Amino acid sequence: MNRKNLEELRRWATENNLERYRADQIYQWVYKKWEDNPWNMTNLSKELRKWLSENFKFHTLEKIEKVEAPDSVKYLFKTEDGHLVETVLIREKDHWTLCVSTQIGCNIGCKFCATAKDGLIRNLTTAEILDQLLWVQKDIKDLPKPWNKVRNIVFMGMGEPLANFTNLKKAVEIFIDQRGIDISKRRLTISSSGILYQLRKMAQDPVLRSVNLAISLNAPNQEIREEIMPIARSNPFDELWELLVNYPLPEGRKITLEYVLIKDINDSEECAYQLAKLVKPHRKRFKVNLIPFNPSPILPYERPEEERIFKFQKILLNHSIIATIRWSKGQKVFGACGQLRAKREIPLIG
Ligand code: SF4
Structure with missing residues (x-):
């Protein structure tokens, strides 16, 4: 169903x-x-x-675990062929945001991401993408308003959403259908690692370009981006930037530039100034979301000190750029795109 x-x-x-x-x-x-x-x-x-x-089958996923932290809830599901899928419900000030996965594993290979370690196993089906919301809704539907309904959805869990284009598109169509789930287009965000041909496809698709776009940028230049995101070799920084500056944005929207701050890799003042120089001429079109790296025993990176994180933000703010810090909600259970698995030690295949 x-x-x-x-x-x-x-x-x-x-x-x-x-x-x-x-x-x-x-x-x-x-x-x-x-x-x-x-x-x-x-x-x-x-x-x-x-x-x-x-x-009639109402669920394709089996709910196998729910871990609650003060400001988030992590759900672990099992697919019919025995793989695990993670979904995180994040408590914001006055609403829930649901972080949804679109693939089992991921082959983008970001060096700071735990999901990348397993490579791609397969795309999630449309039913599996939707079922993450249906299970969570079943869980929260009797809570008092506004906590009885997920308000925002971010495709920022396991996987590169645009690499699963067809299934993602159909799931988005059902999520935003006003006759049913009715998530506002303004409150649904697709977060991509920035693969050029997929972004061009998204820009031409009337459904997908009507929702929000976030780009996992993580560097102010080609050299650093390539060091932590190998896909930058075939998707050069300058071409990505050119595409983003010309991306057909719906009226009044901004592209979010996600920037995972990693100690001694991309957190210097020089990086902040370079990013500011890039964004400032287009500051009406972009906002920057700084995400302090979530350390993991299987990854070789560290989180910068707080002072350095604030300094980075201040440089952007001083250039009149909107720059927020996502002190990862429920740090124990949620990180950046793909960092969902960082804290889990059970194997991916159940
Ligand atoms: S950060 Fe996202 S795109 Fe990069 S490897 Fe991890 S899941 Fe894939």
Whole structure:
């Protein structure tokens, strides 16, 4: 069920000799009321509920673990072929943000990322991407407002979202459908490592370019970027920058430049000034999100001292650039893109 958009569900209803409005009712139950037990779908006939309970699969993932920290909750799911998928629910000041995974593993190879260690195992299906939200919603739906609904979604979990273009696009279509889940386009962000041909494809896609874009930049120049992100060799910094400066942004939006601050690698004042020089002429189009590196026993890097982090931010602010620091919410369970796995010691394949 949870890979079908409303039109597909209506077609499915017709093929199964059901009235079209039955599809609308089921869509509402699953994507608005977060119901996964057909016996609770009270406006459906008894026969249909029985049929659904025997023939309809409401989840493709199995929820196997939930770890709560004061400001975040990490969910661990298992796919039908035995792989693990992580999703993090982050408590912001007045809403939840859900950090969703799009692949099992990742082949981008960022040196500061634990997910990169395993390479890519496979793309998640649309159903598996959607199911991360459906499980979380089921968990929180009875909390008082506004905590009963995820407000923001970031594709910043395991994997490079744009490398799973087709499944990502369909999941986004269902996430933003006002007849169902209805996440605002302004509150859904795709975070990419910056692969040029995929970004060009996103820029031409009416659905994907209508949501927010974040780029994992992590350096102010080619040399440093290439050191920590090998994909910079085939996706040169200058070409990426040119693309971002000309990216077709919806009215009033900004591209977020994610910058994982790593001690003695990209956290110097010189780096901050270089970044400021780059961004300042386009400061209406960009904002910078500084992410102090989350140390991990399997990665060779360290987090800079607080003073250095604030200094870096101050240099950007002094150039009138919007620059925030993400003191990773629930540092224990959440890091930057791909750092989700940093703290887990169980193997990826269950
Ligand atoms: S940081 Fe993101 S894009 Fe880079 S290897 Fe990790 S999961 Fe992949």
